[in-house]
Amino acid sequence: MYIKQLEFTNYRNLQDGCLHPSESINVICGSNAQGKTNLIECIWLFTGGRSFRGAKEKELIAFGKEFSRIKLAFFSEGRDQTLELLIEKGRRKAVLNGVPRSYLSEIVGKFGAVVFSPDHLTLVKSGPEERRAFIDGAICQIQPMYASLLSRYKKILNERNTLLKSIPYHPQLSETLPVWNESLAACGAKITRERAVYIQALSVSAVRFYDGISKGKEKLTVAYKMNCKADTGSDESEIYAKTLERLNSKQQEDISCGYTTSGVHRDDLIIRINDRDARNFGSQGQQRSAVLSLKLAEAAMIEQNKGEAPVVLLDDVLSELDTSRQQYLLTKLSGMQVFITCCEKTIPTDHCIMVEEGSISCQT
Ligand SMILES: Nc1ncnc2c1ncn2[C@@H]1O[C@H](COP(=O)(O)OP(=O)(O)OP(=O)(O)O)[C@@H](O)[C@H]1O
Numbered sequence: 604m605y606i607k608q609l610e611f612t613n614y615r616n617l618q619d620g621c622l623h624p625s626e627s628i629n630v631i632c633g634s635n636a637q638g639k640t641n642l643i644e645c646i647w648l649f650t651g652g653r654s655f656r657g658a659k660e661k662e663l664i665a666f667g668k669e670f671s672r673i674k675l676a677f678f679s680e681g682r683d684q685t686l687e688l689l690i691e692k693g694r695r696k697a698v699l700n701g702v703p704r705s706y707l708s709e710i711v712g713k714f715g716a717v718v719f720s721p722d723h724l725t726l727v728k729s730g731p732e733e734r735r736a737f738i739d740g741a742i743c744q745i746q747p748m749y750a751s752l753l754s755r756y757k758k759i760l761n762e763r764n765t766l767l768k769s770i771p772y773h774p775q776l777s778e779t780l781p782v783w784n785e786s787l788a789a790c791g792a793k794i795t796r797e798r799a800v801y802i803q804a805l806s807v808s809a810v811r812f813y814d815g816i817s818k819g820k821e822k823l824t825v826a827y828k829m830n831c832k833a834d835t836g837s838d839e840s841e842i843y844a845k846t847l848e849r850l851n852s853k854q855q856e857d858i859s860c861g862y863t864t865s866g867v868h869r870d871d872l873i874i875r876i877n878d879r880d881a882r883n884f885g886s887q888g889q890q891r892s893a894v895l896s897l898k899l900a901e902a903a904m905i906e907q908n909k910g911e912a913p914v915v916l917l918d919d920v921l922s923e924l925d926t927s928r929q930q931y932l933l934t935k936l937s938g939m940q941v942f943i944t945c946c947e948k949t950i951p952t953d954h955c956i957m958v959e960e961g962s963i964s965c966q967t
């Protein structure tokens with residue numbers, strides 16, 4: 604998979620124009636605050652995901668403008684394809700290969716990309732929600748139907764929580780709880796199983812990448828932690844049974860709290876370096892390398908599952924890596940289309956994209 608052309612109108616500070624990147628490594632070069640991350644973010648939006656900076660739609664539109672339009676021509680599944688996004692205040696509309704799509708979820712999995720930016724360090728540094736979002740986003744890219752499983756779970760969870768809040772005022776409503784417990788456990792078991800299988804495969808690559816980045820000096824371990832306390836290798840029915848048992852046993856607690864205290868929405872990803880929790884004991888460099896390894900592993904998983912490598916977007920990754928680590932990284936990325944930002948042109952490339960006050964020019 605690779606981008607052939609990218610067009611943007613009214614996108615953040617980028618001057619309206621068009622870009623024809625190289626099929627291999629594209630170095631996006633420019634001083635601070637010129638628009639490098641804006642360009643990376645713009646490409647990422649075509650995956651159907653939200654801005655990795657957590658930006659709202661209106662923040663993506665150039666100051667003083669009413670809308671933004673971005674268009675991508677890319678090669679995937681053996682043919683040329685196009686994807687267009689119209690961004691307006693509060694919403695985004697997509698057109699895939701000339702056909703308007705009602706929901707953004709319909710474009711997920713069409714254009715595959717993996718992104719790493721300093722914002723992604725939250726994957727190690729923040730709470731479990733960020734890690735679950737990482738796993739869910741990654742699975743969605745290779746299995747778009749997984750997104751509907753997630754929204755079904757969210758809907759059941761919200762309805763159960765509403766019920767829990769009403770029970771103190773209408774105790775007879777508790778009779779309906781067992782049905783909700785079963786639905787939540789059934790849907791949750793499918794999600795947990797998908798996540799556990801995905802992480803098991805991802806961790807193999809991630810551990811290998813970390814070993815390469817740290818030159819074999821440190822060891823990364825990644826494991827999925829199920830809130831239902833089932834073993835990693837458990838099948839869906841075992842996970843269902845454990846989840847249901849836990850929901851039933853915590854029912855009184857849930858009624859007192861007014862929300863569901865157990866379930867797949869409480870699962871976590873455990874990231875350890877040299878057998879210590881990376882969040883509490885990892886150095887900045889170790890945390891960065893761990894996230895980078897997870898992202899590279901995510902790219903490898905997409906390639907394995909879809910038969911083609913995703914586009915790799917790396918923002919501000921080079922500044923903290925020494926020359927040999929930079930070299931390791933670039934070797935691992937050969938064969939993929941890569942966009943990598945830097946302030947000074949330090950890596951050899953056949954394609955450099957210069958960004959200056961939002962104006963983009965190519966040097967080949
Ligand atoms: N909606 C918008 N309209 C116009 N300009 C914007 C908008 N959103 C952000 N900007 C501007 O875009 C500029 C460039 O931001 P960007 O984060 O891409 O810089 P950068 O080149 O990645 O810099 P750094 O090297 O510091 O990371 C910022 O100065 C910001 O003010």
Ligand SMILES: [Mg+2]
Pocket residue numbers: 639640641918919
């Ligand atoms: Mg930046």
